[in-house]
Amino acid sequence: MTGSLVIAGLGPGSAxxxxxxVSEALAEATDIVGYKPYVERIPPRDGLVRHSTDNRQEIERASHALEMAAAGRKVVVVSSGDPGIFAMAAAVFEALEAGDPASQTLDIRVLPGISAMLAASARVGAPLGHDFCCINLSDNLKPWPLIEKRLRLAAEADFAMAFYNPRSKARPEGFARTLDILRDACDQDRVIVFARAVSTADESVRVTTLADATPDMADMRTLVIVGSSLTRVIERHGAPLVYTPRSAP
Amino acid sequence: MTGSLVIAGLGPGSAxxxxxxVSEALAEATDIVGYKPYVERIPPRDGLVRHSTDNRQEIERASHALEMAAAGRKVVVVSSGDPGIFAMAAAVFEALEAGDPASQTLDIRVLPGISAMLAASARVGAPLGHDFCCINLSDNLKPWPLIEKRLRLAAEADFAMAFYNPRSKARPEGFARTLDILRDACDQDRVIVFARAVSTADESVRVTTLADATPDMADMRTLVIVGSSLTRVIERHGAPLVYTPRSAP
Incomplete structure (x- = not known):
């Protein structure tokens, strides 16, 4: 029996x-591995073992998945959104490099998913319609000064910016500092979008400006998008549309 | 009869x-609007009118779609990849702002798709697994010095970089200049990935270094990814895996 490892993106929430x-890979799997809330999105069925782990146990989870695949199981590691964007794919490859050389001949595939960034952008319009950058604001795995440096250079480049993991209970200060840096580097009327849990029952979206943004508008389920200097808001009946034009002067 | 406008992403090529x-929106549409090769991906059926236009006619195409929706049709504007990433969504909103105020009350939705960037990244591993930026290398709609500025700042920020529209017959020099700028700003052994037409019958993927990259490795169907200073290659039986670790020192 030949095992395989698929690293699959479940998208932001909606089936x-x-x-x-990805649906086909899930239907063929013998084992699903991932963070508990994502694994629970896959309905139980005969012949499928669901392995849930806590958050921040990515390397243990990845090693376990590699071991099961090497033993002949058809393993799917699930991530929310896209597995390559601040998610499980990089963790699996870290574990692969550090682990048993035998597992380096495994059949491994990454299946893309709709990232939170794309889902949030679509929900408000097209704020990432011109050049942009994407930054993970958590300083769990990198030093805060590197985040600050990237924010300042991104503002200088006039990129629109998408932020993952803006704020958690364990590190409430980082996002407040981020807003301060952006207010220092950008105009006060710069558009900022807080898109929380897009495509789930908990979805909420707020469009405001840097001047009016407050740290409590973000939590770990929020994808934050900051426009470039050219990003525009079309006020309309219902929710405003936010987009960045294709042209720059 | 109430019209609607959906701007939908068809992904990189594979159904x-x-x-x-998106499949449901296409099944309910009365009119499909888009660049010819994308419209031709939708099979003809009774009750569906397919409107194909040439490349670089985005605003005419967008205005036509808005007019039909205002007249009560169920219109789907199709883009390859994701409609919000260098694609039709921004063009529709430009036309909406410039056009008939009546169309500003239209029912408009953007449906995200798997962008070429995510498909290319998944195919080689997880090169965008840490902070990154995304730049359209075409200077049709922005001045070349702005592209050069962004490339230099992105290198200074040590972002991984994804490039859309790297090279066309009409502007073969830009990508050669891009490689020169990156060789000037980054180490010569920096990883570069050329991912052409991922998920189609024409797919080809090449992993090399800045030192060995040549301009002819890219064309308009190629998504180029340049790693950060931390991006790693795992040589393995078959194709190498490319990933950027989650941590930075």
């Missing part, structure tokens, strides 16, 4: 945003 | 990467 490719 | 949400 309507899971690709057919 | 396996089209979300159920």
């Amino acid at each position: 309507e945003l899971i690709t057919p490719e | 396996e990467l089209i979300t159920p949400e």
Whole structure:
């Protein structure tokens, strides 16, 4: 029996945003591995073992998945959104490099998913319609000064910016500092979007400006998008549309 | 009869990467609007009119779609990849702002898709697993010095970089200049990935270094990814894996 490892993106929450490719991989799996809330999105069925782990146990989870695949299981590691964007794919490759050389011949595939960034952007319009950058604001795995340096250079480049993991209970200060840096580097009327849990029952979206943004508008389920200097808001009946034009002067 | 406008992402090419949400919108449409090769991905059926236009006619295409929706049609504007990443969504909103105020009350939704960037990244591993930026290398709609400035700042920020539209017959020099700038700003052994037409029959992927990269490795169907200073290559049987670790020192 030949095992395999698939690292699959479940999209931001709605089943309507899971690709057919990922649905097929899930239907063929013998084992699903991932962070508990994501694993619980896969319904139980005969012949499927669901392995849930806590948050921040990525390397243990990845090693376990590699071991099971090497033993002949059909393993799917699940991430929310896209597995390559601040998610499990990099963790699996770290574990692969550090682990048993035998597992380096394993059949491994990454299946993309709708990232939170794309889902949030679509929900408000097209704020990432011109050049942009994407930064993980958590300083669990990198020093805060590197985040600050990237924020300042991104503002100087006039990128729109998408932020993952803006704020958690364990580190409430980082996002307040981020807002301070951006207010220092950008105009006060710069557009900022807080898109929380897009495509789930908990979805909420707020469009405001840097001047009016407060740290409590973000939590770990929020994807934050800051416009470039050219990003525009179309006020309309219902929710405003936010977009960045394709042209720059 | 109430019209609607949906701006939908068809993903990079394979039907396996089209979300159920987009498939449903296509099934309900009366009119499909888009660049010819993308419109031709939608099979003809009774009750569906397919409107194909040439490349670089985005605003005319967007205005036509808005007019039809205002007249009561169920219109779907299709883009390859994700409609919000260098694609039709921003063009529709430009046309919306410039056009008939009546169309500003239209029912408009953007449905995300698997962008070329996510598909290319998944195919080689997880090169965008840490902070990154995304730049359109075409200078049709922005001045070249702005592209050069962004490339230099992105290198200084040590972002991984994803490049859309790296090279066309009409502007073969830009990508050669891009490689020169990156060789000037980064180490010569920096990883670079050329991912062409991922998930289609024409797919080809090449992993090399800045030192060995040549301009002819890219064309308009190629998504180019340049790693950060930390991006690693795992040589393995078959194709190498490329990933950027989650941690930075």
